[in-house]
Amino acid sequence: MTVDSTAARKPRRSSSKRAGKPAASPGQPELVQLLTPEGVRVEHPDYSIDLTPEELRGLYRDMVLTRRFDAEATTLQRQGELGLWASLLGQEAAQIGSGRATRPDDYVFPTYREHGVAWCRGVDPTNLLGMFRGVNHGGWDPNENNFHLYTIVIGSQALHATGYAMGVAKDGADSAVIAYFGDGASSQGDVAEAFTFSAVYNAPVVFFCQNNQWAISEPTERQTRVPLYQRAQGYGFPGVRVDGNDVLAVLAVTKAALERARTGQGPMLIEAFTYRMGAHTTSDDPTKYRRDEEREQWEAKDPILRLRAYLESEGNADETFFAGLETEADALAKRVRDAVRSMPDPDNMAIFENIYADGHALVDEERAQFAAYQASFAEESN
Amino acid sequence: MAAEKLSIVKAINASLRTALETDPKVLIMGEDVGKLGGVFRVTDGLQKDFGEDRVIDTPLAESGIVGTAIGLALRGYRPVVEIQFDGFVFPAYDQIVTQLAKMHARALGKIKLPVVIRIPYGGAIGAVEHHSESPEALFAHVPGLKCVSPSNAADAYWMLQQAIQSDDPVIFFEPKRRYHDRSEVDTEAIPGPLHAARTARPGTDLTLAAYGPMVKTCLEAAAAAEEEGKSLEVLDLRSMSPIDFDAIQASVEKTRRLVIVHEAPVFLGTGSEIAARITERCFYHLEAPVLRVGGYHAPYPPSRLEDEYLPGLDRVLDAVDRALAY
Numbered sequence: 250m251t252v253d254s255t256a257a258r259k260p261r262r263s264s265s266k267r268a269g270k271p272a273a274s275p276g277q278p279e280l281v282q283l284l285t286p287e288g289v290r291v292e293h294p295d296y297s298i299d300l301t302p303e304e305l306r307g308l309y310r311d312m313v314l315t316r317r318f319d320a321e322a323t324t325l326q327r328q329g330e331l332g333l334w335a336s337l338l339g340q341e342a343a344q345i346g347s348g349r350a351t352r353p354d355d356y357v358f359p360t361y362r363e364h365g366v367a368w369c370r371g372v373d374p375t376n377l378l379g380m381f382r383g384v385n386h387g388g389w390d391p392n393e394n395n396f397h398l399y400t401i402v403i404g405s406q407a408l409h410a411t412g413y414a415m416g417v418a419k420d421g422a423d424s425a426v427i428a429y430f431g432d433g434a435s436s437q438g439d440v441a442e443a444f445t446f447s448a449v450y451n452a453p454v455v456f457f458c459q460n461n462q463w464a465i466s467e468p469t470e471r472q473t474r475v476p477l478y479q480r481a482q483g484y485g486f487p488g489v490r491v492d493g494n495d496v497l498a499v500l501a502v503t504k505a506a507l508e509r510a511r512t513g514q515g516p517m518l519i520e521a522f523t524y525r526m527g528a529h530t531t532s533d534d535p536t537k538y539r540r541d542e543e544r545e546q547w548e549a550k551d552p553i554l555r556l557r558a559y560l561e562s563e564g565n566a567d568e569t570f571f572a573g574l575e576t577e578a579d580a581l582a583k584r585v586r587d588a589v590r591s592m593p594d595p596d597n598m599a600i601f602e603n604i605y606a607d608g609h610a611l612v613d614e615e616r617a618q619f620a621a622y623q624a625s626f627a628e629e630s631n
Numbered sequence: 632m633a634a635e636k637l638s639i640v641k642a643i644n645a646s647l648r649t650a651l652e653t654d655p656k657v658l659i660m661g662e663d664v665g666k667l668g669g670v671f672r673v674t675d676g677l678q679k680d681f682g683e684d685r686v687i688d689t690p691l692a693e694s695g696i697v698g699t700a701i702g703l704a705l706r707g708y709r710p711v712v713e714i715q716f717d718g719f720v721f722p723a724y725d726q727i728v729t730q731l732a733k734m735h736a737r738a739l740g741k742i743k744l745p746v747v748i749r750i751p752y753g754g755a756i757g758a759v760e761h762h763s764e765s766p767e768a769l770f771a772h773v774p775g776l777k778c779v780s781p782s783n784a785a786d787a788y789w790m791l792q793q794a795i796q797s798d799d800p801v802i803f804f805e806p807k808r809r810y811h812d813r814s815e816v817d818t819e820a821i822p823g824p825l826h827a828a829r830t831a832r833p834g835t836d837l838t839l840a841a842y843g844p845m846v847k848t849c850l851e852a853a854a855a856a857e858e859e860g861k862s863l864e865v866l867d868l869r870s871m872s873p874i875d876f877d878a879i880q881a882s883v884e885k886t887r888r889l890v891i892v893h894e895a896p897v898f899l900g901t902g903s904e905i906a907a908r909i910t911e912r913c914f915y916h917l918e919a920p921v922l923r924v925g926g927y928h929a930p931y932p933p934s935r936l937e938d939e940y941l942p943g944l945d946r947v948l949d950a951v952d953r954a955l956a957y
Contacts, residue, residue, distance in 0.1 A: 409730070415703060
């Protein structure tokens with residue numbers, strides 16, 4: 250473990266734990282948890298949630314389908330259909346829990362791994378694959394689902410989210426904005442500046458840090474000496490660490506944070522403590538920098554297995570449900586596979602499209618030269 | 632107000648005022664732009680009249696200023712941000728280059744980024760380090776950005792109006808050493824296109840092409856050359872991205888000689904691009920190689936040396952003589 254190895258050297262005050270609160274793992278700061286890794290429902294004094302069996306099955310379905318989509322994309326990369334893929338394996342609860350906490354009029358600024366959040370926002374999963382196949386750099390209309398384009402330069406979007414939230418406040422709207430980033434991005438100046446701006450302007454933005462423990466090969470301890478959620482305090486807004494593999498806790502905490510923002514109480518930082526089960530991207534080889542045992546420890550905390558255990562123990566889902574979901578996942582995977590394989594390469598002239606909204610003389614000139622050059626091949630072949 | 636004589640500072644102030652009055656989505660953002668009215672007083676009085684919600688004093692964080700302006704633009708606002716000095720823009724360079732310039736393309740045109748970044752630039756004000764630079768080529772090189780620089784008060788007023796109305800991000804370079812030069816501004820005139828060059832002085836023997844602070848220097852050089860019987864045409868380029876190559880070509884086909892003048896280092900500068908393209912376009916018209924006059928490949932020097940570093944009348948006229956000697 251990373252943050253905790255640092256924290257463990259400091260004297261700990263176990264007396265600060267409240268009665269009835271689930272005990273945190275030794276050496277870990279307390280984290281909000283509503284569902285234990287074994288799938289046992291527990292209560293938390295500050296965050297609660299009451300979901301119908303149907304809603305619980307909905308969260309389960311979202312996580313299963315997202316994982317299946319992600320697995321299919323990884324396979325497609327291995328088969329040469331995608332140039333790269335950034336897997337979310339292990340982070341389904343962090344993404345579905347937070348994504349389902351948003352309202353349609355909220356606005357989401359993702360990094361490049363938020364496939365589960367995109368799913369919750371109603372973005373068609375095949376839209377996410379264009380940039381990884383190399384046919385565009387994003388391509389979807391961010392305003393259609395209030396889901397901004399993926400941002401590859403890490404941390405940049407925290408400022409876009411803050412500015413957008415400043416605009417929401419100016420408009421007198423009661424929606425909120427949520428910015429996603431990782432533990433690596435927390436080291437970026439832009440994230441620090443986003444914290445400053447959001448605090449001084451009291452912007453309705455929630456910062457959602459998925460601490461998946463690794464920024465490619467750099468562990469969290471290379472990013473921070475204090476638990477990340479504690480950063481918020483220095484900027485003057487609350488921060489909380491939530492069990493990122495517990496979809497119920499993530500949903501409850503994010504709902505509360507968004508509601509805070511909507512009611513003019515300003516920003517909040519959520520650190521979803523989770524784990525990237527796979528590689529950073531398909532180009533990465535995590536065996537070079539992390540131990541198998543670490544992954545095995547986290548497999549025991551799998552977000553999907555724990556919700557399944559809870560659903561089964563409560564009698565809220567039966568074999569028909571799970572089998573039906575399996576069929577649905579297969580169909581999704583097939584749809585994604587077919588869509589990717591039939592995704593056409595962009596037209597050559599797309600190089601010159603959408604560079605400027607109002608046009609640009611140099612682009613016009615070079616477009617014409619390129620078109621003439623392309624046409625010369627057609628003439629030769631005649 | 633119709634036509635009156637204004638300094639460039641007052642013209643920009645009037646232009647911002649007009650924009651704030653006519654479009655409720657226009658916002659002014661930057662360090663010290665509120666109560667102080669900016670370190671050059673460009674935004675003087677605007678916060679008093681339009682309030683803190685429209686004229687926003689920001690934290691001292693340039694990346695934050697541009698990054699939040701992007702977010703505000705995505706929400707439908709038209710932010711006009713002030714970077715206090717040229718050398719201070721670099722903390723925001725990442726946001727400008729990787730985000731502001733590319734987001735429209737990334738979204739396949741589905742979103743627009745109408746952000747104006749005002750940068751007082753250039754030297755000759757006796758300042759300390761990072762207060763006198765001319766980084767325009769670094770921005771003009773980036774697809775997705777437009778870069779302009781006015782040289783007089785009327786252009787300052789109108790080009791800023793046009794930049795704010797543009798749906799593209801525009802880097803608006805203000806020639807700070809000319810801030811207090813006064814000239815006629817007609818706020819009811821119909822302005823020409825934002826990216827069109829302007830013939831500041833007609834001539835027949837050689838074309839001097841410049842923009843921003845160097846236009847005045849070139850006009851002085853042309854006046855001095857006239858006393859020696861030389862007729863120099865001065866082109867005010869006004870835009871560094873796109874560049875009005877057609878106007879330069881037309882002038883060079885007439886005069887057959889071209890000298891480009893800017894404060895920025897000559898190496899890989901705006902002048903390099905103009906020299907290359909005009910050589911391609913006008914090879915058989917040229918009587919002399921295209922020459923460039925500008926800064927050296929050296930950090931902007933301490934102010935006691937800036938007169939040696941910056942192109943002045945003598946260096947411009949020396950280049951003119953060399954071109955005419957071919």
